[in-house]
Amino acid sequence: GQQLNQSPQSMFIQEGEDVSMNCTSSSIFNTWLWYKQDPGEGPVLLIALYKAGELTSNGRLTAQFGITRKDSFLNISASIPSDVGIYFCAGPRGGTASKLTFGTGTRLQVTL
Amino acid sequence: ETGVTQSPTHLIKTRGQQVTLRCSSQSGHNTVSWYQQALGQGPQFIFQYYREEENGRGNFPPRFSGLQFPNYSSELNVNALELDDSALYLCASSAGTAGIEAFFGQGTRLTVV
Numbered sequence: 001g002q003q004l005n006q007s008p009q010s011m012f013i014q015e016g017e018d019v020s021m022n023c024t025s026s027s028i029f030n031t032w033l034w035y036k037q038d039p040g041e042g043p044v045l046l047i048a049l050y051k052a053g054e055l056t057s058n059g060r061l062t063a064q065f066g067i068t069r070k071d072s073f074l075n076i077s078a079s080i081p082s083d084v085g086i087y088f089c090a091g092p093r094g095g096t097a098s099k100l101t102f103g104t105g106t107r108l109q110v111t112l
Numbered sequence: 113e114t115g116v117t118q119s120p121t122h123l124i125k126t127r128g129q130q131v132t133l134r135c136s137s138q139s140g141h142n143t144v145s146w147y148q149q150a151l152g153q154g155p156q157f158i159f160q161y162y163r164e165e166e167n168g169r170g171n172f173p174p175r176f177s178g179l180q181f182p183n184y185s186s187e188l189n190v191n192a193l194e195l196d197d198s199a200l201y202l203c204a205s206s207a208g209t210a211g212i213e214a215f216f217g218q219g220t221r222l223t224v225v
Contacts, residue, residue, distance in 0.1 A: 004154075033212065042116070042202050042216030043155065088154050098143055098206045098214055099168050102154030 004089055004103035012109045019076040021106040023089030032065050032072040033090040033100070043088060043102075047074070079110050115139060116205050116217035124223045125193050133188045133220045137205030143167075144186040145214065146178060149200040161186050162209050190222075198224045 006023045013019055023032070031050055035043035047058050049065035049072060056063055062075045072089055089103040115138035125131050137144050143162045147155035157170035161180035175191040184205070190197055200221050204214040 031212065041218050042204070044216070045213065048212050090154075093157060093168075093170075096168065096209060098145060098204075098209045098212075099157050099160055099170075100145075100147075100155075100214070101157065102147075105152075105154050 004091065004101060006087075006089060006103040006106050008106060009104070010107040010109070012111060013079055015079060015081060015110055015112050017079055019079055019083070019108060020073065021075075021087060021108075022071060022073045023103045024071045025091065026070075028069040029091035030069065031092050032063070034061075034063050034072070034074050035088045035090060035102075037086045037088065037105075039085075046087075076108075079108075081110050081112065084108060084110050116203060116215050118201075118203055118217035118220050120220060121218065122221045122223075124225060127193055127195060127224055129193050130189065130191045131193060131222060133190075133201050133203075133222070134185065135188070135203035135205075135217060136185045137203075138215050141205035141207050141215070142184050143206045143209050144180060144184065145204045145206070146186070146188045147202040147204065148172070148197075149202060149219070150196075151199070155202055158188070160209070167209060193224045195224050198222060 034046045037043045047063040054065040060077045086105045090100040093099040117136045145160040146158040149155040159169040160167045164180045180186045200219040202219045204216045206214040
């Protein structure tokens with residue numbers, strides 16, 4: 001089945017630093033999504049990517065859809081304490097956008 | 113806040129019991145998907161309901177079942193609970209099955225002892 005692996009698993013950074021994380025798949029995806037999950041909450045959609053090579057920004061967040069369609073990257077610039085949480089990549093199962101396969105997650109912790 | 117509400121927020125059950133979790137979808141959304149999120153892992157797709165019918169299922173046994181009502185709210189039922197069923201159960205609603213913009217509820221934390 002489809003598997004999405006994220007790296008790093010966790011990271012500690014200082015406030016103001018830039019962050020990079022990535023997600024790789026064993027199969028091709030036609031859409032990549034990035035979610036953030038805060039403790040005790042459900043995931044919230046941050047960015048959606050629809051085309052190979054696409055680069056999309058949402059404020060301090062920038063995500064890219066890899067050319068091979070088997071990977072995606074998320075960058076956060078000038079991190080702030082509220083960026084703390086778990087970041088998940090996700091892709092549609094069987095091409096159906098409302099049924100998602102999620103990655104293993106990257107836990108981000110920001111120190112002052 | 114997404115407008116997707118789940119109840120209860122926390123639940124403790126004994127192995128072998130049955131449990132029903134509830135989800136009210138966001139206004140105007142006719143599709144509800146359920147996910148199981150074990151501690152330290154990403155959500156795993158259980159199944160989806162669209163117009164009161166099951167519309168796709170993940171790798172979960174038949175003791176996981178569901179319902180969708182005419183108002184598009186949904187229930188997840190789990191029979192013969194096992195310890196490994198302990199997890200955060202999330203529902204997500206969307207406007208149709210093709211929509212990317214699925215909104216998640218805050219989840220129900222189920223503990224099986």
